[in-house]
Amino acid sequence: MLQDDVDGAIVEQQEAVRLDPTLAKAHFNLGNALSRKEGCEPALKAFQEAVRLAPQMAVAHSRFADLLAAAERYDEAIAEYRQALNLDPKSVQTWINLGANLYIRALTEKSRHAAEAAKEAFEQAHKLDPHNKDAAGFLHDVNKTLRPRSPFV
Numbered sequence: 001m002l003q004d005d006v007d008g009a010i011v012e013q014q015e016a017v018r019l020d021p022t023l024a025k026a027h028f029n030l031g032n033a034l035s036r037k038e039g040c041e042p043a044l045k046a047f048q049e050a051v052r053l054a055p056q057m058a059v060a061h062s063r064f065a066d067l068l069a070a071a072e073r074y075d076e077a078i079a080e081y082r083q084a085l086n087l088d089p090k091s092v093q094t095w096i097n098l099g100a101n102l103y104i105r106a107l108t109e110k111s112r113h114a115a116e117a118a119k120e121a122f123e124q125a126h127k128l129d130p131h132n133k134d135a136a137g138f139l140h141d142v143n144k145t146l147r148p149r150s151p152f153v
Helices: 003-019 024-037 040-053 058-070 074-087 092-109 112-128 133-145
Strands: none
Touching: 003 024, 024 040, 024 058, 040 058, 058 074, 058 092, 074 092, 092 112, 092 133, 112 133
């Protein structure tokens, strides 16, 4: 997307929010536009408002989680991915993203429990889409981590 297009999208969505601040889709679209230009914080606020206004909007929870993860707020991201999956349990990408965040937790905290939870998420993604290379690759990596001689007890 060209920079002018991003700027125009931001202005357009800010106007939509101004005209109807209760319109979750406008906050969601604003969050997407802001995430392309302004970084995480302004976009996080827009997505947070989108999920507040439309708690049933799985994609808003998922995008909010993506930005929380980018801001290294992994626990919050994991909670939002789980909420998204409660609403849309067939989202392969959300299962992969949940697993990736759990795997980060597993590696940074040397947590076998988090690694096992990551494995479950990757297995679910792989079950939904057996040809997904990301799911297969992450599943391979987490299985190596869970081997008996890994640093996880």
